[in-house]
Amino acid sequence: MTPAELAALIASSLRALQSAGALPAGELPSDVVVERPKNREHGDWATNVAMQASSQLGLKPREFAELLAPELQKADGIAKVEIAGPGFINITLSAGAAGEIARIILDAGESFGLGDSLKGQNLNLEFVSANPTGPIHIGGTRWAAVGDSLARVLQSQGAKVTREYYFNDHGAQIDRFARSLLAAARGQEAPEDGYSGAYIDQIAKQVLAETAQDVLSLAEEQAQEVFRASGVELMFAEIRQSLHDFGVDFDVFFHENSLYESGAVEKAIARLRDLGHMYELDGALWLRTTEFGDDRDRVVLKSDGEAAYIAGDLAYYLDKRGRGFDRCIYMLGADHHGYVQRMMAMCAAFGDEPNVNLEIMIGQLVNLVRDGQPVRMSKRAGTVVTMEDLVEIVGVDAARYALVRSSINSMLDIDLALLEKRTNDNPVFYVQYAHARTKQVANNAASLGVDRSEFDPALLSHPSEEELLAKLTELPRVVAQAAEFREPHRVARYLEEVAGAYHRWYDQCRVTPMSGAAAETIHRSRLWLNDAAGVVLRNGLSLLGVSAPERM
RNA sequence: GCGUUUGUAGCUCAACGGAUAGAGCAUCUGACUACGGAUCAGAAGGUUGGGGGUUCGAGUCCCUCCAAGCGCACCA
Numbered sequence: 072m073t074p075a076e077l078a079a080l081i082a083s084s085l086r087a088l089q090s091a092g093a094l095p096a097g098e099l100p101s102d103v104v105v106e107r108p109k110n111r112e113h114g115d116w117a118t119n120v121a122m123q124a125s126s127q128l129g130l131k132p133r134e135f136a137e138l139l140a141p142e143l144q145k146a147d148g149i150a151k152v153e154i155a156g157p158g159f160i161n162i163t164l165s166a167g168a169a170g171e172i173a174r175i176i177l178d179a180g181e182s183f184g185l186g187d188s189l190k191g192q193n194l195n196l197e198f199v200s201a202n203p204t205g206p207i208h209i210g211g212t213r214w215a216a217v218g219d220s221l222a223r224v225l226q227s228q229g230a231k232v233t234r235e236y237y238f239n240d241h242g243a244q245i246d247r248f249a250r251s252l253l254a255a256a257r258g259q260e261a262p263e264d265g266y267s268g269a270y271i272d273q274i275a276k277q278v279l280a281e282t283a284q285d286v287l288s289l290a291e292e293q294a295q296e297v298f299r300a301s302g303v304e305l306m307f308a309e310i311r312q313s314l315h316d317f318g319v320d321f322d323v324f325f326h327e328n329s330l331y332e333s334g335a336v337e338k339a340i341a342r343l344r345d346l347g348h349m350y351e352l353d354g355a356l357w358l359r360t361t362e363f364g365d366d367r368d369r370v371v372l373k374s375d376g377e378a379a380y381i382a383g384d385l386a387y388y389l390d391k392r393g394r395g396f397d398r399c400i401y402m403l404g405a406d407h408h409g410y411v412q413r414m415m416a417m418c419a420a421f422g423d424e425p426n427v428n429l430e431i432m433i434g435q436l437v438n439l440v441r442d443g444q445p446v447r448m449s450k451r452a453g454t455v456v457t458m459e460d461l462v463e464i465v466g467v468d469a470a471r472y473a474l475v476r477s478s479i480n481s482m483l484d485i486d487l488a489l490l491e492k493r494t495n496d497n498p499v500f501y502v503q504y505a506h507a508r509t510k511q512v513a514n515n516a517a518s519l520g521v522d523r524s525e526f527d528p529a530l531l532s533h534p535s536e537e538e539l540l541a542k543l544t545e546l547p548r549v550v551a552q553a554a555e556f557r558e559p560h561r562v563a564r565y566l567e568e569v570a571g572a573y574h575r576w577y578d579q580c581r582v583t584p585m586s587g588a589a590a591e592t593i594h595r596s597r598l599w600l601n602d603a604a605g606v607v608l609r610n611g612l613s614l615l616g617v618s619a620p621e622r623m
Numbered sequence: 624g625c626g627u628u629u630g631u632a633g634c635u636c637a638a639c640g641g642a643u644a645g646a647g648c649a650u651c652u653g654a655c656u657a658c659g660g661a662u663c664a665g666a667a668g669g670u671u672g673g674g675g676g677u678u679c680g681a682g683u684c685c686c687u688c689c690a691a692g693c694g695c696a697c698c699a
Contacts, residue, residue, distance in 0.1 A: 104639065109642070156642060241699095379696090383699095409695055436692075482692060504662080507659085511659060519658085578662070579663085583658045
C-alpha cells in the first residue's frame with residue numbers, strides 16, 4: 072500500500088460516499104495529499120483531506136473525517152484509521168502492506184519513479200546560453216547542472232524535452248571579442264571595452280595557426296572578420312566540449328546569427344506589424360509591450376537601422392513555436408530578470424499565453440567567497456572559476472550535486488577555500504556511499520547464500536525498516552513534484568533522506584546472518600529491501616546526472 | 624526611487640498552508656574483535672530579520688519596515 076494508492080482510495084471513497092448520499096454534494100479536492108507524519112505515533116500515513124474539503128461541503132473537519140474514516144477502515148492492507156487534532160486522518164497499515172513496496176520497486180527497476188504527469192507535452196528547455204566570448208564560468212555551470220537535471224526530471228514524467236542552447240554569435244559583444252582577439256594576435260593591449268585573459272591569447276594564437284593567409288596584413292575590417300568567424304567557432308567548440316565533459320549534451324545549439332541570415336527577424340517584425348503592435352517614433356520602430364504589462368515600450372529597430380537585441384528574441388521565440396513546442400522554458404540568471412516582463416509581453420503580442428507557452432525561470436547568481444568573505448570574480452586576481460576549474464578540483468559528480476541541491480531562488484555561496492581543501496563534506500558522498508553499500512551488502516549476501524528466493528514483507532517490521540520503506544515509497548511523488556515545480560533540488564534532498572534511512576537501517580538490521588548462523592527468511596526478505604534501496608538511490612542519482620558507484 | 628529575488632541553528636542550505644521547523648558541516652560525548660567507520664547513537668545549537676493582518680492552522684499567503692543580491696538603454 073503506497074501513499075499514491077491511499078490517495079486514490081480516499082478519492083474513490085469520497086465519490087462513493089457522495090453518490091450514496093452519505094456525504095453532501097459539492098466539490099471535492101482534485102488532489103488528495105497523503106503524507107508521512109513527522110510523529111511516528113500518528114500512524115504510517117496521514118491525510119488532511121478533511122480539513123481541506125469540509126468547508127466546501129458545509130461540514131466541520133471532524134464531521135467529515137468521521138464519515139470517511141469507516142470507509143477507509145474497510146480496505147485491505149489498512150489496520151487502523153484514527154482521527155486526530157483538528158481533523159487529520161491517521162492511517163496505520165497492516166503488517167506486510169508496507170513491505171510490499173520492496174517487491175514493487177524491484178519489479179519496476181529503472182522505471183520506478185517514472186510518471187506520466189507531463190505526458191504528451193513537447194517542451195523546449197533553453198539553458199546556459201552563455202555568450203561565446205569566454206569559457207563558461209561558475210554561474211553558467213549552475214544552469215548547466217540544474218537545467219540538465221530538470222530536463223531529466225521532466226522526461227521522467229513523460230514530457231518530450233529538447234535541450235537548447237542559444238548561441239549569441241551576433242552583435243556588439245562579438246565585435247568586441249573579435250577586436251580583442253585581433254589585438255592579442257598583434258601583441259597589443261586589449262581594447263578598453265574588450266576581453267582579456269589567457270584564453271584570449273590562446274584562441275588568437277589558434278586562429279593565426281589555422282589561417283593560411285597572412286591575417287595580420289589584411290585591412291582592419293577584414294582581419295577582424297577572420298578573427299570573429301574562427302574565434303567564435305573555436306570558443307564554441309571549447310564550450311561544447313566543457314559541457315560534454317560535464318555530462319550535459321544539448322539537442323540544439325541555436326545560432327542567433329541564423330535568425331538574421333534567414334530573414335526570420337524581418338518576418339517576426341512583419342508579423343507584429345500586421346497584428347498592430349508596432350509603431351514608429353523618433354526614427355525607431357517600437358513594440359507596444361506596455362499593452363501587455365511591460366513598464367515601457369521597447370525599441371526593436373533602432374533609428375540607425377540596426378536591430379535591437381530583442382529583435383532576435385522575437386524571431387527566436389517564433390521559431391521555437393514553429394518547431395512545435397507547446398512550452399518554451401527559458402532559464403535565465405538573475406542579471407537578466409529585467410527581461411521577463413518584455414518577454415512575456417512579446418509572447419502575448421504574438422497571441423500566446425504568457426507563463427504557459429512561455430515560461431521563464433530566474434536563477435540567482437553564484438557568489439564566490441573565501442573563508443566567508445565575498446570574492447569578486449576578477450580575471451586579474453585569478454578568481455574566475457570556470458566550469459573546467461570546478462570539475463578539475465572536485466570532479467563532475469560533486470560539482471553537479473553541489474549546484475543542483477539548492478533551490479535556484481537562493482543565491483549560492485561557493486567557498487574557494489573549501490574547494491581547494493577538496494574536502495569530502497559534500498552530501499553527494501553520503502548518498503553515493505549508501506548506494507555503494509547496497510552493492511557491497513548484496514555481494515556479501517550472495518557469497519553467504521542469501522538470495523531473493525523468498526520474500527515475506529511482514530518480517531520487515533523493525534522501526535528502521537518501516538522508515539526506510541516509507542521513504543522509498545515516496546520517490547514517484549518527489550519526482551513528480553520536482554517536475555511540476557521545476558525544482559530538481561527536491562530529488563537531491565530526498566536522496567539524502569533515503570541515504571540516511573538506509574544507513575540507519577544498515578546499522579540495525581543485518582542482511583547476512585551472523586557468522587555460523589544459517590540464512591533465514593528474514594535475511595532473504597531484507598535483501599529485497601536492500602536491493603530496493605539501491606534501485607531508488609540509483610534512479611534518483613541518475614535524474615541528477617550523478618553517477619551511482621558500486622564502490623568508492 | 625521603481626521592479627525582482629532572498630533573509631530559517633555558528634556555516635551552507637531544506638521544509639505541496641499542516642501536528643513538536645529539519646539535514647549536512649563545525650563543536651562535545653559515545654559505538655560490541657558483527658554485512659565497509661565516507662557509517663551510526665546522543666548532546667548542544669532557533670522569538671524562521673522586526674511589526675501587523677488573513678484562518679481551524681503561517682517559515683510559507685497579504686501589508687509594512689529593515690537588510691542584502693540583481694535589474695531598471697535606441698547595450699547585448
